[in-house]
Amino acid sequence: MELVQMKELLKASLPVKRYEHSLAVCETAREFALAHDVDVAKAEISGLLHDCGREVSSRDNLDKAAELGIEVDKIERNQPILLHAKLGVYYAQKKYGITDKTILEGILYHTTGAPHMSKLAKVVYLADLLEPTRSFPGIEEMHELAKMDLEKAMFKAYAQTIRYLLEYDLLIHPSCIAGYNEIAIKYKKKKLAR
Ligand SMILES: [Fe+2]
Numbered sequence: 001m002e003l004v005q006m007k008e009l010l011k012a013s014l015p016v017k018r019y020e021h022s023l024a025v026c027e028t029a030r031e032f033a034l035a036h037d038v039d040v041a042k043a044e045i046s047g048l049l050h051d052c053g054r055e056v057s058s059r060d061n062l063d064k065a066a067e068l069g070i071e072v073d074k075i076e077r078n079q080p081i082l083l084h085a086k087l088g089v090y091y092a093q094k095k096y097g098i099t100d101k102t103i104l105e106g107i108l109y110h111t112t113g114a115p116h117m118s119k120l121a122k123v124v125y126l127a128d129l130l131e132p133t134r135s136f137p138g139i140e141e142m143h144e145l146a147k148m149d150l151e152k153a154m155f156k157a158y159a160q161t162i163r164y165l166l167e168y169d170l171l172i173h174p175s176c177i178a179g180y181n182e183i184a185i186k187y188k189k190k191k192l193a194r
Pocket residue numbers: 050051084110111
């Protein structure tokens with residue numbers, strides 16, 4: 001399926017604001033992919049479709065996951081909004097005809113992050129956080145950092161997400177903590193080696 005067709009389908013299935021966010025993530029993923037020698041076309045598709053699972057309203061996420069036979073972990077059961085990532089992988093395959101594993105991985109990890117993410121998945125994760133319709137203190141600096149150093153930007157992004165989740169008494173998915181720790185351990189070892 002061509003990107004234009006995907007855009008049409010997505011536009012018809014999401015509220016206007018969510019669709020505009022998806023377009024912005026697609027654009028930003030393109031920008032970051034170019035900076036890091038990542039397949040631009042794949043990054044654009046993964047960015048565009050990252051929230052396609054949002055066509056299910058979050059209050060129906062648990063029922064939908066059960067209906068589709070999607071495995072639900074304890075954290076997702078108690079914070080079903082997280083499931084839009086797994087639902088997104090389902091719709092990307094069934095509705096948008098995506099078979100490419102790296103595109104699907106970008107969608108799967110865009111909410112929690114995870115250790116061992118591909119460069120493309122990092123690009124999508126960061127594009128979701130740093131696209132121009134978002135605003136938070138320090139966003140411009142993080143946007144620049146994401147173009148220079150994907151891993152450093154991921155480290156800051158995890159820290160910011162974890163702080164936010166703590167602030168609002170939300171659950172922290174183990175994949176997020178594992179992703180954060182993976183980079184923290186690397187940095188610690190580098191410091192020790194100095
Ligand atoms: Fe999302």
